Amino acid sequence: MTLARQQPATDRPAPLRPRPAPHPLAEPVRQLGRALLQIVRNAGSDLLMLWRSLLWSRALWFKRHEVLRQCWVAGIGSLGVVAFVGCFTGMILSLAAGIELAKFGQQDVVGSLVAISMAREMGPFMTALILTANVGSSMAAEIGTMKVSEEIEALEVMSIDIHRFLVMPRLLAMMAVTPLLTVVANLLGNLGGAVVGYYQLGVTFSRYYHNAIDILDLKAIYTGLFKALVFGVIIAVVGCGKGLRTSGGALGVGEATRTSVIVCFLYIMVFGYVITALFYGGQLGGG
Amino acid sequence: MGERAAGAAARSGAGRPGIELRGLYKSFGDHQVLRGLDLVVERGQTTVIVGGSGTGKSVTLKHMVGLLKPDRGRVFVDGEDITEYDSDRLVPVRRKFGYLFQSGALIGWLDVFDNVALPLRELSDLSEAEIRERVMEKLRLLQVHRAARRMPPEISGGMRKRVALARALIWDPEFVLFDEPTTGLDPILTATVDQMIIETRERTGVTSVVVSHDMQSARRIADKIIMLYQGRAIFEAPPAEFMASEHPIVRQFVRGELEGPITAELRAAERGLEAEEET
Numbered sequence: 356m357t358l359a360r361q362q363p364a365t366d367r368p369a370p371l372r373p374r375p376a377p378h379p380l381a382e383p384v385r386q387l388g389r390a391l392l393q394i395v396r397n398a399g400s401d402l403l404m405l406w407r408s409l410l411w412s413r414a415l416w417f418k419r420h421e422v423l424r425q426c427w428v429a430g431i432g433s434l435g436v437v438a439f440v441g442c443f444t445g446m447i448l449s450l451a452a453g454i455e456l457a458k459f460g461q462q463d464v465v466g467s468l469v470a471i472s473m474a475r476e477m478g479p480f481m482t483a484l485i486l487t488a489n490v491g492s493s494m495a496a497e498i499g500t501m502k503v504s505e506e507i508e509a510l511e512v513m514s515i516d517i518h519r520f521l522v523m524p525r526l527l528a529m530m531a532v533t534p535l536l537t538v539v540a541n542l543l544g545n546l547g548g549a550v551v552g553y554y555q556l557g558v559t560f561s562r563y564y565h566n567a568i569d570i571l572d573l574k575a576i577y578t579g580l581f582k583a584l585v586f587g588v589i590i591a592v593v594g595c596g597k598g599l600r601t602s603g604g605a606l607g608v609g610e611a612t613r614t615s616v617i618v619c620f621l622y623i624m625v626f627g628y629v630i631t632a633l634f635y636g637g638q639l640g641g642g
Numbered sequence: 643m644g645e646r647a648a649g650a651a652a653r654s655g656a657g658r659p660g661i662e663l664r665g666l667y668k669s670f671g672d673h674q675v676l677r678g679l680d681l682v683v684e685r686g687q688t689t690v691i692v693g694g695s696g697t698g699k700s701v702t703l704k705h706m707v708g709l710l711k712p713d714r715g716r717v718f719v720d721g722e723d724i725t726e727y728d729s730d731r732l733v734p735v736r737r738k739f740g741y742l743f744q745s746g747a748l749i750g751w752l753d754v755f756d757n758v759a760l761p762l763r764e765l766s767d768l769s770e771a772e773i774r775e776r777v778m779e780k781l782r783l784l785q786v787h788r789a790a791r792r793m794p795p796e797i798s799g800g801m802r803k804r805v806a807l808a809r810a811l812i813w814d815p816e817f818v819l820f821d822e823p824t825t826g827l828d829p830i831l832t833a834t835v836d837q838m839i840i841e842t843r844e845r846t847g848v849t850s851v852v853v854s855h856d857m858q859s860a861r862r863i864a865d866k867i868i869m870l871y872q873g874r875a876i877f878e879a880p881p882a883e884f885m886a887s888e889h890p891i892v893r894q895f896v897r898g899e900l901e902g903p904i905t906a907e908l909r910a911a912e913r914g915l916e917a918e919e920e921t
């Protein structure tokens with residue numbers, strides 16, 4: 356109704372009236388709105404890209420060399436750091452918890468504690484953070500450079516689908532590499548935890564081992580691996596998406612790289628929480 | 643030889659309009675680049691588009707293959723209106739084109755051979771042996787076959803351009819678009835590239851559109867030179883006529899004079915910007 360009444364008014368020139376001074380909050384609100392809209396728009400185009408690239412996974416056999424190359428680059432390039440960080444994460448968990456548990460004479464439990472928190476939370480989380488910094492950012496930089504040097508347009512003119520040529524191999528590689536490296540992080544985390552438990556807390560290796568094995572059920576393991584899989588998808592999609600939306604020369608590439616890391620971190624936090632809540636939230640029994 | 647040339651001429655259907663741009667308008671944000679551009683590229687000819695930096699020469703080329711969509715106006719290729727085509731419908735149209743980008747646009751992690759083979763590998767069912775034969779033929783044609791296993795960053799700018807041209811020619815296209823093929827090359831390489839463009843046309847009857855701001859090479863290769871200025875094609879003529887033109891803007895551009903309508907316009911624009919900043 357209001358629309359219908361307003362319609363004819365646009366045909367006549369608007370009467371000249373002094374414009375009221377803008378509200379001091381108008382500009383910040385407008386900018387916030389614009390930023391939110393941009394986030395939604397980017398997420399939408401990223402989802403579309405994910406869908407198209409997943410559809411192209413039927414070309415996996417044809418692109419197997421490229422997928423393997425991406426796995427190699429991402430996996431081998433990050434293996435050392437993941438092992439190191441995984442080990443220290445386990446050590447820190449073991450030490451921090453062990454100090455408190457020892458006050459109650461319960462230090463034997465560190466085995467369970469480290470095993471379960473590595474498997475469900477810290478293993479995938481730490482692996483994803485490293486892969487974001489190491490692989491996601493370089494995806495954004497590499498594809499961003501291709502965008503600003505007309506290589507993406509060249510592919511388009513040649514009718515080569517970028518989802519098949521660029522995104523799919525990276526996506527599948529990350530979906531394979533992230534869970535694998537998570538397993539590495541978990542194993543070394545437990546090793547680190549056990550060593551700290553033995554030397555600092557006096558927990559024998561066999562007791563640590565039995566406590567760890569007792570608590571690890573299938574659910575904890577597949578929750579962790581599922582999380583790693585989702586994180587892998589996030590890293591590839593955000594890295595490629597940011598790269599493909601790059602504009603403005605070398606500066607734009609830097610910007611795409613930087614924001615890809617930040618956005619990945621945020622998504623990993625949010626999705627990490629949501630997945631834990633989905634799989635384990637019911638057990639709390641609270642409201 | 644003569645038979646071959648005659649065949650090529652017949653295939654190219656010389657004189658028929660190959661690409662037509664009608665009343666193109668294009669802006670990026672509030673920056674108006676094309677303002678009613680009309681332009682016809684005849685088949686079998688080499689059309690050179692000249693104009694100052696940033697006047698929209700690259701933007702014009704990108705409209706011819708649907709990489710950019712006009713805000714207003716139509717684009718015809720072979721009489722087919724491709725203005726509204728999406729990338730699926732553009733596939734057969736783009737198959738008629740080879741596009742040499744300004745920077746070459748070779749894929750950085752593929753070597754020279756794999757770059758040229760890329761379209762064949764991705765889009766054809768040719769066997770590896772057939773691909774090898776066709777790629778080496780093009781590389782030899784452009785005399786870069788010895789660099790087949792080098793990576794793009796390791797070769798010189800002139801070589802990169804020739805490799806990019808080899809890739810653009812891999813389907814034996816009917817149209818080849820060259821975006822500043824000689825910019826940044828020394829005079830001898832420039833002459834080589836010009837020779838390459840002329841030979842390609844003689845051998846295959848290809849229709850070429852060359853963007854350039856090098857009047858020397860424009861004169862060598864062009865059947866027709868078109869001057870782009872402020873988003874429009876303001877003047878077109880065969881090379882000799884173009885070079886001798888008394889049109890004030892063309893004259894200033896051809897002679898590279900400091901004083902004239904182009905620089906006057908620039909100064910006026912600068913004054914406008916300064917005035918804007920002051921308010």
Ligand SMILES: Nc1ncnc2c1ncn2[C@@H]1O[C@H](COP(=O)(O)OP(=O)(O)O)[C@@H](O)[C@H]1O
Pocket residue numbers: 670675693694695696697698699700701702
């Ligand atoms: N994708 C784009 N986004 C925004 N601006 C662009 C884009 N492409 C070209 N432009 C602008 O259009 C103008 C003409 O560009 P271009 O056609 O590349 O000039 P040239 O004649 O030197 O090739 C330039 O001012 C450039 O900044």
Ligand SMILES: [Mg+2]
Pocket residue numbers: 699700701744821
């Ligand atoms: Mg240009």
